[in-house]
Amino acid sequence: MITRFLIQGMDKRGLVFLALLAGLALLVPLSNLLLPPGSFLHVPTSTMSLWGKYLCYALLAISLDLVWGYCGILSLGHGAFFALGGYAMGMYLMRQIGSRGVYGNPILPDFMVFLNWGELPWYWYGFSSFPFAMLMVLLVPGLLAFVFGWFAFRSRVTGVYLSIITQALTYALLLAFFRNDMGFGGNNGLTDFKDILGFNVQAQTTRAALFAMTCVMLIASFLIARGIVDSKLGKVVIAIRDAESRTRFLGYRVDRFKLFVFTVSACMAGVAGALYVPQVGIINPSEFAPANSIETVIWVAIGGRGTLVGAALGAVVVNYAKTVFTSGFMAPYWLFALGALFVFVTLFMPKGILGTAQDWWGKRRKPEPATPVAEPAAAE
Amino acid sequence: MISIARLLRQLVVLTALLISPLAAFAQGADDAFTRLGADSYSDTARAVEMLVTSAHPQAAAIIEALGDGRLLAGGGAVIVKTRDGKLIDAKTGQPVATEPAGLSAVRLNNNVRRVVQAALGGLGLLNPDAGKRIAAAEAVFKSRDVTVLPVLEAAIAKESDAKAKAALRQAQAAILIVKTDAPPFDRLAAVDVLRERGDQEALATLRSLPGDASPALKDAQGRAIAAIEGNLALWRAGQNLWYGLSLGSVLLLAAIGLAITFGVMGVINMAHGEMVMLGAYTTFVVQELIRTSAPGLFDYSLMIAIPAAFLVAGAVGIAIERGVIRFLYGRPLETLLATWGISLILQQAVRTGFGPTNREVGAPNFMSGAFEIGGLAITWNRLWIIVFAGLVFAALLAILKLTPMGLQMRAVTQNRRMASAMGIRTGRIDALTFGLGSGVAGLAGVALSQIDNVSPNLGQSYIIDSFMVVVFGGVGNLWGTLVGAMTLGVANKFLEPYAGAVLGKIALLVFIILFIQKRPRGLFALKGRAVEA
Amino acid sequence: MSVNSTRRVILGAALAGATFLGSFLPAAAQETIKVGILHSLSGTMAISETTLKDVMLMLIEEQNKKGGLLGKKLEAVVVDPASNWPLFAEKARELIAKDKVSAVFGCWTSVSRKSVLPVFKELNSILFYPVQYEGEESERNVFYTGAAPNQQAIPAVDYLAKEEKVQRWVLAGTDYVYPRTTNKILEAYLKSKGVASEDIMINYTPFGHSDWQTIVSDIKKFGSAGKKTAVVSTINGDANVPFYKELGNQGIKATDIPVVAFSVGEEELAGIDTKPLLGHLAAWNYFQSIKTPENDAFIKQWQAFTKNPKRVTNDPMEAHVIGFAMWVKAVEKAKSTDPDKVIEALPGIEAPNLTGGISKMLPNHHITKPVFIGEIKPDGQFDVVWKTQGLVPGDAWSKELDGSKDLIGDWVEKKCGNFNVKTGKCGGA
Structure with missing residues (x-):
């Protein structure tokens, strides 16, 4: 019932995106596992885990697009929610190592033995249980976003002030997690994972499953985000983006709407982080770096703000470009290429890849009414 | 390793010599020059010590050149390069026309550098330049070497510059604090001098008061430390x-x-x-x-x-x-x-x-x-x-x-x-x-x-x-x-x-x-x- | 709107270009042995790592002039992990799985090594790691050509205690695992030598810390307690310049409070006015100023390669020189670049280091190295004031730490990186 509603409400772009993801979720793992490595259609494991990483970024980008593209909250700290989700997953994976660490301590992770910790800190309790860890993946970023948003939106902190304090948030967390005294492994972070749910994280099948899982979560998040923005609530949210004061004067509790969207988005980012960690094999405080969060904003802008699909597309394009540019003869100069790409897109494709493509497409067929992307208000 | 204390003790001898007009050549200066060419830190440090006691007329110039990396040695020759680039034979003080081959600057490590500083500082207690006297007093303040006390007291008696006099007095006070056989009254006065000085180093010196001091002295020390600490906190x-x-x-x-x-x-x-x-x-x-x-x-x-x-x-x-x-x-x-x-x-x-x-x-x-x-x-x-x-x-x-x-x-x-x-x-x-x-x-x-x-x-x-x-x-x-x-x-x-x-x-x-x-x-x-x- | 169509063309061209590059890169000549170079060329670590990339390129070029290896030419595959730790893992995977390199020379920070470790284990390849590090690791696929703590930290402290009569210690470091571990080891070591707790001050600062006023004045205060004081610095590269500038300005001279650093070499000093730093110390296994024929030749070659007669050399560069020579010998011995055979062949391989000795690869995948203590000279070089008699074998596991004192790494007989000599079992406790 709900599915039908969603599909009916879905535009063509969304359907193509979903179909593509569903196809990826099915075909890539199958091709990786079943076809022989020599085959033309075989997807090597390295490519698969690389694309798994891109798709995690895509999920993060969608979560950011939900708050920025539809609610006008430019969060420069979304990386914090991503990283917290990642740490929750990382803590689970660390506990799964058990006595296979280099010191063979059944309870303490290696880095704690290394630095003479006597016992497991209380906040590590429970993370040996997968359901608990998954709950934390949602709860920790969600709760932080809730508390942060509750204060910030109630005080009507908007525009660039909000952006900068989200940046302050992630920067503070960065510094905190760097501290070895915090008990999260300091700069080295959490690494050398062995098992997830009893399966070896490095096994091809596990990787394939993680990849499929990432696609599924991406689909789910996309549907949730789509559902939110297409609902009546979503209309209010968009109204807030375009004219916050006016919406408030119409009697809507603007802060509650914002808080809801912000919290949902943070949970999504947490999920993205949780999927990211087992696939890249490490989580370290540098994920909190403000530069990472800014880069996420750039993915969204490049793909097309306020389109969801565009955000995912932007994340994949930029990260694919990064992968390509950082190898071979381009390696010493790739920052030029990346920087130029950012400047180029802002100057010549202000609506991002998707918005521009849509304009072009629309002009070819029939003049279309304005795209969902409104010009950002000046106060941002 | 040569302790600065030992060096300062020898300085006492040297200054005694300087005070009396009869400056005499001591033996061992030649040995010092051999050691300077040996390219070994301990030999270099020993050579400085020997130069000081030998009362060689060039001693101050040689040690100063050593500290600045202007002392060249090699092939049995030791040559001082003056600040304006002239070459002087360290032994004879005669100018050298051409630089002999195979010379290299005598190397220093921190220990040699300290010995050089102490030597130059110690030599400076009676230096005509007030600034150098103050620096010398600081060096003595840090070393707290009891044997320098007589020279120090002679210097204080001669001193006319107020600042230099204060510095010398502080150096004297630092020595008195550790000198257990000094008159108790002098030691109490020394605590006051240090309290007056009131800085981090005065605190460190006060803390080094030996444990067997009299109750009155300890009491004074305690009060002085408290006063300095309060002051320092501000x-x-x-x-x-x-x-x-x-x-x-x-x-x-x-x-x-x-x-x-x-x-x-x-x-x-x-x-x-x-x-x-x-x-x-x-x-x-x-x-x-x-x-x-x-x-x-x-x-x-x-x-x-x-x-x-x-x-x-x-x-x-x-x-x-x-x-x-x-x-x-x-x-x-x-x-x-x-x-x-x-x-x-x-x-x-x-x-x-x-x-x-x-x-x-x-x-x-x-x-x-x-x-x-x-x-x-x-x-x-x-x-x-x-x-x-x-x-x-x-x-x-x-x-x-x-x-x-x-x-x-x-x-x-x-x-x-x-x-x-x-x-x-x-x-x-x-x-x-x-x-x-x-x-x-x-x-x-x-x-x-x-x-x-x-x-x-x-x-x-x-x-x-x-x-x-x-x-x-x-x-x-x-x-x-x-x-x-x-x-x-x-x-x-x-x-x-x-x-x-x-x-x-x-x-x-x-x-x-x-x-x-x-x-x-x-x-x-x-x-x-x-x-x- | 004609502008739009122009945009389209440009965009199309750009995307096509990118895709083209992407598809073109992996295709290359087959008859070469590929060597991966995994050093950051951008981001915060580029400052240290770019040099190592250049050294590797030079060594590979030189080897090719000598006729290559096993009759084939060597080919360097350079990637830029951009000081980004997950990207290190991704690039390592790309080098091994896609480019099929025979060995990888790379990484600088501990976290980058930790990040690529699972990849090397999974895909069974070889990593040569050239930087001094915290130890507590011995992996089958990694060869550690930099110093372990017993090859740098402990000799330095011994020197200070013996030659400078130091009794009070400031252990200052950046808050990450290398300084934490080194300081832990040093603290245990100093206490075992009878140093009291109140004579040790430990201080950690964040990466890139630039305002050192408070800390330097604290050090000054700590140093005026009447006992000879020294600072043992494990401050990470970038933060050193402002630290030394502050030391110089607050007038802390080496004769009063010497600073011995484990992360400051010729490259770092090239960015500082060194005159106020005269006499401060560093402990390394190599200094550019050491006069040997090998070193002279290397410096000359390096300066010619970089076309810069002032370019300096440093310790991690020498580590790569040794590591590369060992790898070449091991490949020749195994007559194959197959990782298993090369890993088998490496322990026991000897290669001359640049300071006149012969370094040897040990069963724990660390090497033997001489230890030198150098004092900073006004020209930014070091004057060696002390060195060990002979070469010191690297300990994978520190004897000073409770958790690791019973562990050894032995990949020859025990086939184990963390063999417990007490329980006789592999796998830690």
Whole structure:
């Protein structure tokens, strides 16, 4: 019932995106596992885990697009929610190592033995249980976003002030997690994972499953985000983006709407982080770096703000470009290429890849009414 | 290893010799010269000791040359190179015409350096120059060698300079504290002298009072320590305030350009840090040019770098504005994107052009070292940076408030269309404003080159702090930036001793987040309708 | 709107270009042995790592001039992990799985090594790691050519205690695992030598810390307690320049409070005015100023390669020189680049280091190295004031730490990186 509603409400772009993801979720793992490595259609494991990483970024980008593209909250700290989700997953994976660490301590992770910790800190309790860890993946970023948003939106902190304090948030967390005294492994972070749910994280099948899982979560998040923005609530949210004061004067509790969207988005980012960690094999405080969060904003802008699909597309394009540019003869100069790409897109494709493509497409067929992307208000 | 104590003891002998007019050659000077050529640290140190006791007429000159790395040895010859480049045979004091082959400078390690210092210091207790006598007294104060006491007392009796006399008395007091067989009355007086001195070292000396001292003495010592500690705690607060102001002025310099480009123009300028970096690299280039073509001007290199950095960063800023940003007015978030891209390009361009490693920017003489006011140690470079930050701030304020250009800038940023209708060429003003902001960032680069790395990453480390300062102070208000920078700087430095550098910084960030809840538009909010636009 | 169509063309061209590059890169000549170079060329670590990339390129070029290896030419595959730790893992995977390199020379920070470790284990390849590090690791696929703590930290402290009669110690470091571990080891070591707790001050600062006023004045205060004091610095690269500048300005001279650093070499000093730092110390296994024929030749070659007669050399560069020579010998011995065979062949391989000795690869995958203590000279070089008699074998596991004192790494007989000599079992406790 709900599915039908969603599909009916879905535009063509969304359907193509979903179909593509569903196809990826099915075909890539199958091709990786079943076809022989020599085959033309075989997807090597390295490519698969690389694309798994891109798709995690895509999920993060969608979560950011939900708050920025539809609610006008430019969060420069979304990386914090991503990283917290990642740490929750990382803590689970660390506990799964058990006595296979280099010191063979059944309870303490290696880095704690290394630095003479006597016992497991209380906040590590429970993370040996997968359901608990998954709950934390949602709860920790969600709760932080809730508390942060509750204060910030109630005080009507908007525009660039909000952006900068989200940046302050992630920067503070960065510094905190760097501290070895915090008990999260300091700069080295959490690494050398062995098992997830009893399966070896490095096994091809596990990787394939993680990849499929990432696609599924991406689909789910996309549907949730789509559902939110297409609902009546979503209309209010968009109204807030375009004219916050006016919406408030119409009697809507603007802060509650914002808080809801912000919290949902943070949970999504947490999920993205949780999927990211087992696939890249490490989580370290540098994920909190403000530069990472800014880069996420750039993915969204490049793909097309306020389109969801565009955000995912932007994340994949930029990260694919990064992968390509950082190898071979381009390696010493790739920052030029990346920087130029950012400047180029802002100057010549202000609506991002998707918005521009849509304009072009629309002009070819029939003049279309304005795209969902409104010009950002000046106060941002 | 040769202990300084032993050396000082020999100095006593030497000074005794010097006091009596009958200076005689002692044996062993020849041995000293052999040892100097042996290229062994312990031999070198021993040689210094021997030279001191030998009362060789060249001893002071040789030891001084050794300390400066001007003493050459090799092939049995030991030669002193004078400051003006003349060669003198160390043994005979005769000039040497041509430099014999196979000579190399006698090497020093920290131990030899200390022995040299002590020798020169000890020799200086009766030096005609009052400054050297004070330095010598300091050396004795630190060594607390009981055997120097007679010479010290002779020196005190002869001393006429008040400052030198005080220093010698303190040295005497330090010795009396550890000399258990001195008259109790003298030792009590010594405690008072140290209490008067009242610094960290006096405290250390007082603490070294032997445990078997009389109750009266211990009591006096306890009171003196308490008094000094109370006094020092006060000074420490002053010192923290100074550190805070100094950090604040660094933040102010880093942020004030951003207060123009971001605060006044509304461009979320992520390339701001790179403008700072360009300023620092300009300083480097200017210094290199001066080093190669006009070394005499080195002390003025920063003066020359200041306008150069302003022009370079300003020109790059204008180019960025004309090339990219002017297409983006009214879309501030996209300026974030484009300037982020520009910052990546600039960073990598500098990395390709100058290499990824740090570049050396030297400090001119007037910015090196420190001086003391009471218990405050003030380094010259920090002092100049505070002065410089103040000057830049005042100049910027004057430009914005007093000049026609400043008026036009404010007009354009407040109401572009109206300004345009009044005949202001808005495009030109935009470019100039952005250029001004960038140029000021370049000035910050000159100052930062004195305290931080000159590397392609320089800008990155200041960009976040700069945004925090501007937002905390209130966007669009220069006074806000000033107060914001100073508040954050001072708060940081008062937190650091208690919470440590990292926790202090985290606490500040949390404070900013909470503060913005209370005042969502920063410390000095702009009032009026423009805010809601 | 004709502008739009132009945009389209440009965009299309750009994307096509990117895709083209992407598809073109992996295709290369087959008859070469590929060597991966995994050093950051951008981001915060580029400052240290770019040099190592250049050294590797030079060594590979030189080897090719000598006729290559096993009759084939060597080919360097350079990637830029951009100081981004997950990207290190991604690039390592790309080098091994896609480019099929025979060995990888790379990483600088501990976290980058930790990040690529699972990849090397999974895909069974070889990593040569050239930087001094915290130890506590011995992996089958990694060869550690930098110093372990017993090859740098402990000799340095011994020197200070013996030659400078130091009794009070400031252990100052950046807050990450290398300084934490080194300081932990040093603290245990100093206490075992009878130093009291109140004579040790430990201080950690964040990465890139630039305002050292408070800490330097604290050090000054700590140093005026009447006992000879020294600072043992494990401060990370970038933060050193402002630290030394502050030391110089606050007038802390080496004769009063010497600073011995483990992360400051010739490259770092090239960015500082070294005159106020005269006499401060560093402990390394190599200094550019050491006069040997090998070193002279290397410096000359390096300066010619970089076309810069002022370019300096440093310790991690020498580590790569040794590591590369060992790898070449091992490949020749195994007559194959097959990782298993090369890993088998490496322990026991000897290669001359640049300071006149012969370094040997040990069963725990660390090497033997001489230890030198150098004092900073006004020209930014070091004057060696002390060195060990002979070469010191690297300990994978520190004897000073409770958790690791019973562990050894032995990949020859025990086939185990963390063999417990007490329980006789592999796998820690």
